[in-house]
């Protein structure tokens with residue numbers, strides 16, 4: 499049975515029309531689910547018993563189970579159990595500008611980035627829309643907070659689960675839903691070019707981040723399998739198209755890997771690659787994982803890299819390090835939890 503937390507406002511309107519009810523009932527249901535946060539249909543007190551019975555026949559209403567929670571400074575990592583016993587993680591980060599939640603989009607991941615822990619378990623399945631919506635609801639409820647920013651940077655490749663991710667945005671961005679502003683939502687992709695092209699026609703102002711991590715194909719091929727399918731020049735071309743079409747600035751994520759991609763020459767090459775593109779580069783200090791072949795760049799290398807980009811007029815920031823003590827940092831999330839933390 500379909501879990502109601504994965505149903506868009508539009509679909510609910512259609513549903514009510516099909517059963518000869520007024521479509522404004524969709525708004526009432528949304529208010530119960532996302533504003534009043536009830537846990538069962540019987541609590542929807544402005545909806546008739548008859549309609550409630552019908553809803554119960556057609557939809558389930560249940561949440562995720564929190565299996566584990568690790569609390570660090572400014573960060574809380576959640577392990578959730580899904581209905582079919584698969585497990586996923588989400589990470590809450592408290593910033594001075596608000597609460598940002600990093601959610602998973604798949605169980606496992608097939609993209610095969612060599613440095614990333616999350617991809618050690620191959621993709622088992624896509625997350626349903628409701629499973630992504632519920633990561634947000636569960637954390638808000640558990641900590642009694644409101645999430646102000648959402649990043650799709652947990653386990654999985656969001657553009658390998660495109661339709662469900664779009665439905666997620668439709669639900670949480672809806673004014674009667676969680677009403678999270680589209681500019682506060684960021685999708686991060688390893689660079690699935692056809693999906694980036696599709697996404698540029700989506701009418702919401704959601705932020706796009708591309709995991710670039712290298713200034714040329716030679717290095718990128720060594721660390722990201724996906725580059726053999728969509729090499730750098732194709733990514734740059736589609737990003738240019740995207741910016742032309744949407745007028746939005748794109749973020750390039752760049753993990754700093756010691757001796758792999760962190761030299762001054764690499765920074766110069768990256769500057770040439772991105773010259774004139776309306777973008778900014780987010781340098782990510784690598785979080786070391788059990789992939790012993792990769793080490794994090796020294797502070798000095800990160801600073802030199804940063805300065806080189808700056809001097810060449812590339813907008814650049816260094817990502818604040820979060821959550822490494824509770825293995826909640828980028829690339830440390832995993833779905834095969836039992837195998838050890």
Ligand code: SAH
Nearest residue numbers: 614651654655686687688709751785828829
């Ligand atoms: N599949 C998507 C989203 C998940 S990864 C993507 O590739 O963008 C989110 C970000 O964390 C990506 O930029 C990813 O490359 C980065 N990342 C992965 N492992 C990391 C690690 N060990 N340290 C720092 N960042 C990492």
